[in-house]
Amino acid sequence: MNVLVINGSPKGKNSNTYKLTMAFVEGLKSKNEESLLIEELQVNQLEIKPCLGCFSCWKNTPGKCVIEDDMKIVLEKLLWADITLWSFPLFYFNVPGKLKMLIDRMLPMALPFMESDAESGGHPSRYDMSKKRYVLISTCGFYTAKGNYDSVISMFGHFLGKDNFETIFCGQGELFRVPELKDRTNEYLSFVKNAGAEYLEEKISDDTRKQLETLLFPREIFESMADASWGIDERTGKKMDETLVFIKQMAALYNKNSYQGQEKVLEMDFTDVDKKYQVLLKEDGSEVLTENFKEATIKIITPFTVWSDIASGKLNGGEALMKQMYRVEGDYDIIMRWNDYFGGN
Ligand SMILES: Cc1cc2nc3c(=O)[nH]c(=O)nc-3n(C[C@H](O)[C@H](O)[C@H](O)COP(=O)(O)O)c2cc1C
Incomplete structure (x- = not known):
């Protein structure tokens, strides 16, 4: 069985979406590795010129475009593939421009005649697809894919056939490149892998579909993290210190359900950069203080480099504490139940 991946992200293999696509491919392989032939097209590396709209591929050289570029390879591969995975980020509620150029250049695959039974008009395929x-x-x-893919579904529906394709659409895509969140994003990728395995056997199951449609993080948490991630102060429009960006993203992950009837004050003292912040853990959410500090419930005294390595999983928090790479003073509850407080759910 021939599988073609068309990666339409301008970032190539550094794309968020490509991670999902590779997980799906892993799933396909897990069912039938020997008989699968997989080919990839990285659209950002192909030379694809825009369609000239000349219709030569219909009237002068039927099935062949007058432009000499990599589109020849793309058309060959589309005919070769039994399964094509269209992988792309959403750009302005549709596919990125270069991928749209590729789609326009698929015109030689269609015959010029009008298809009378197509509801809003159409052209038959030149090949048996x-x-x-x-x-x-x-x-x-x-934060969600829901409601954002109408144009995509409509466009692909017209040229692949309505209901003739499966979809995996995921909001919060930028989180796939955040190492601190990999527990959740890897869990999601494992669902995508399951989807690939199920798809090869028949179709994506309802259970897997439900997991794929569950938000990576609740909207409120995601949007606070996303706003903080740009590193720009909302009030002044100026760039924020990286340690403050880090603290704001950490605070965004605070889980209100861990509140136990009393506000707690988590103080972070970053010794290597001489910066101090407090995060108030309140009933209705968290708040970051950069001044007018309160009495701390717990103080974590650490180099910023150590704490960010722990957050990204490069260092184990427990082991680093034993090795005295950082110190904790006050109520240990927060450090003992860190995932309850900052697990983001
Ligand atoms: C030019 C541009 C347009 C975008 N338009 C949308 C959009 O309409 N809706 C949306 O939810 N995200 C939009 N995004 C965000 C991307 O879809 C998102 O960052 C995606 O995860 C990038 O995936 P990639 O790494 O695979 O390229 C846009 C990003 C860019 C750069």
């Missing part, structure tokens, strides 16, 4: 299968895999930047 009836057994081909397609999956659209995409991430977007908003």
Whole structure:
């Protein structure tokens, strides 16, 4: 079975979406590795010129475009593939421009005649594509995919056939590149892998579909993290110190359900950069203080480098404490139940 991956992200293999696509491919392979042939097209590395709209591929050289570029390879691969995975980020509620150029250049694959039974008009395919299968895999930047893919579904529906493709659309896509959040993003990728395995056997199951449609993080937490991630102060519009950006993102992950009837004050003293912050853990959410500090419930006294390595998983927090790479003073409850406080759910 031939599988074609078309990666339409301008970031190439550094794409968020590509991580999902590779997890899906892993799932396909887990079921039938020997008989799978997998080919990839990185759209950002292909030379694809815009369609000239000349219709030569219909009237002068049927099935062949007048432009000489890499589109020749793309058309060959589309005919070769049994399963095509269209992988792309959502750009302005549709596919990125270069991928749209590639799609426009698929015109030689269609015949010029009008298809009378197509509801809003259409052209028959020049080739027998009836057994081909397609999956659209995409991430977007908003908290949810719901309601953001109408144009994508409509466009692909017209040229692949309505209901002739599966979709995996995931909001909060930028989180796939945040090492601190990899527990959750890796869990999501494992669901995508399951989807790949199920798809090869028949179809993505309802259980997996439900997991794929569950938000990576609740909207409120995601949006606070996303706002903090740009490193820009909302009031002044100026760039923030990286340690403050870090603290704001950490505070955004605070789980209100861990509140136990009393506000707690978590103080972070970053000794290597001489910066101090407090995070108030309140009933209705968290707040970061940069001045007018309160009496701390717990103080974590640490180099910033050590704490960020712990957060990104490069260092084990417990082991680093034993090795006295950082110190804790006050109520140990927060440090003992860190995931309850900052697990983000
Ligand atoms: C030019 C541009 C347009 C975008 N338009 C949207 C959009 O309409 N809706 C959305 O939710 N995210 C939008 N995003 C965010 C991307 O879809 C998101 O960052 C995605 O995870 C990037 O995936 P990639 O790393 O695979 O390229 C846009 C990003 C850029 C750069």
